[in-house]
Amino acid sequence: MSFSSLVQDLSLRDSASSRRPRGIASASTIDDRASQVSRAMSYTSTAATSVSISGDISSQLHGGYFHPLARSWQAERQLTKSMLIYPLFISDNDDDETLIPSLPGQYRRGLNKLLPFLQTLVSKGLRSVMLFGVPLQPGTKDALGTAADDPDGPVIRAIRLLQQRFPQLFICADVCLCEYTSHGHCGILREDGSLNNGLSIDRISDVAIAYARAGAHCVAPSDMNDGRIRAIKLKLIEEGMAHNTTLMSYAAKFSGCLYGPFRDAAGSAPSFGDRKCYQLPPGGRGLARRAIVRDMNEGADIIMVKPAGQYLDIISDAKELGRDLPVAAYQVSGEFAMIHAGAKAGVFDLQSMAFESTESILRAGATIVISYFTPEFLDWLST
Ligand SMILES: [Zn+2]
Numbered sequence: 001m002s003f004s005s006l007v008q009d010l011s012l013r014d015s016a017s018s019r020r021p022r023g024i025a026s027a028s029t030i031d032d033r034a035s036q037v038s039r040a041m042s043y044t045s046t047a048a049t050s051v052s053i054s055g056d057i058s059s060q061l062h063g064g065y066f067h068p069l070a071r072s073w074q075a076e077r078q079l080t081k082s083m084l085i086y087p088l089f090i091s092d093n094d095d096d097e098t099l100i101p102s103l104p105g106q107y108r109r110g111l112n113k114l115l116p117f118l119q120t121l122v123s124k125g126l127r128s129v130m131l132f133g134v135p136l137q138p139g140t141k142d143a144l145g146t147a148a149d150d151p152d153g154p155v156i157r158a159i160r161l162l163q164q165r166f167p168q169l170f171i172c173a174d175v176c177l178c179e180y181t182s183h184g185h186c187g188i189l190r191e192d193g194s195l196n197n198g199l200s201i202d203r204i205s206d207v208a209i210a211y212a213r214a215g216a217h218c219v220a221p222s223d224m225n226d227g228r229i230r231a232i233k234l235k236l237i238e239e240g241m242a243h244n245t246t247l248m249s250y251a252a253k254f255s256g257c258l259y260g261p262f263r264d265a266a267g268s269a270p271s272f273g274d275r276k277c278y279q280l281p282p283g284g285r286g287l288a289r290r291a292i293v294r295d296m297n298e299g300a301d302i303i304m305v306k307p308a309g310q311y312l313d314i315i316s317d318a319k320e321l322g323r324d325l326p327v328a329a330y331q332v333s334g335e336f337a338m339i340h341a342g343a344k345a346g347v348f349d350l351q352s353m354a355f356e357s358t359e360s361i362l363r364a365g366a367t368i369v370i371s372y373f374t375p376e377f378l379d380w381l382s383t
Helices: 002-020 027-051 068-072 111-123 154-165 198-215 230-238 255-268 287-296 311-320 333-344 350-364 374-380
Strands: 082-089 097-099 106-110 130-132 170-174 218-221 246-253 302-306 328-329 366-371
Touching: 082 111, 082 154, 082 374, 106 111, 111 154, 111 374, 130 154, 130 246, 130 255, 154 170, 170 198, 198 218, 198 230, 230 246, 230 366, 246 287, 255 333, 287 302, 287 311, 302 366, 311 328, 311 350, 328 350, 333 350, 333 366, 350 366, 350 374
Parallel strands: 082 106, 082 130, 082 366, 130 170, 170 218, 218 246, 246 302, 302 328, 328 366
Antiparallel strands: 097 106
């Protein structure tokens, strides 16, 4: 049966059923009624053969999603509070609370301001945070990123304090050197300015161990040096902490222009050059797949894709390659700022787009979303 004749049949069925005679009709409608009945009967007599034709039934989808609950059942994964990780910028000035202009509503906070802020979020159902240290005091940065694992530095103090105050909170610590190096690169450099991969992964794995020792449940190296997952995993095994430390790899981290607001927030822009030699090129899908497989083989417990919205195909690849691992996606600062800018310009509603973008990330295959919208989602998911 052709589509047009199907539509005609369906409209005939509708009109026949809506005008089906009920009870006693007035005399003036008897003729009309007789003709409706005969049409309805004639339809009935052909209906059985019509619907048995292959293709007719499968074209009828609306019944499956007409109701809001039935619509939500169409998703393989639905956003829950436990899927969210909230990124936090921790200042080394305990009383600091500074709005980050390029990241709407996000603040850099010292520990004294962080605790009351988090208390509110934890009471609303916050389950996990990702910590980024922001050393502001002059003279803190050097070529080796020595301050990254300073026991009195912002991240290690924050890990200890949060673990004490919020024992149910799952604490992830971003592991990198770029916030702490004088040159702003994610490792230790050679004389010629290129990355010394061997020294970098030695140093980065030491930093990861220091965070794990301080009580981080999860260490997440974002540096993209080759072999750092293996180096961290081996040290965790050596230190007897592999069984209670989750290793989340920023496996597919693409270079690009979506990190601008983050660099404002973390003060981590490189002083020369860029990060293209270690972050992936935006078109590099095959390279991302190789990096994902490598990091899984090196012992990653969770694979992350970053940014999220522009790289949904990579999230889908990560889920396919790492079928047995959780996949995380980082909706980065530039994505967050764009959504805010679009909403402010009246292009769309902020909440609708926050949900739509996050649901797309889940649809692609992620079950963990690192998102600056986390505080809003805790409210939105409660209502
Ligand atoms: Zn870095």
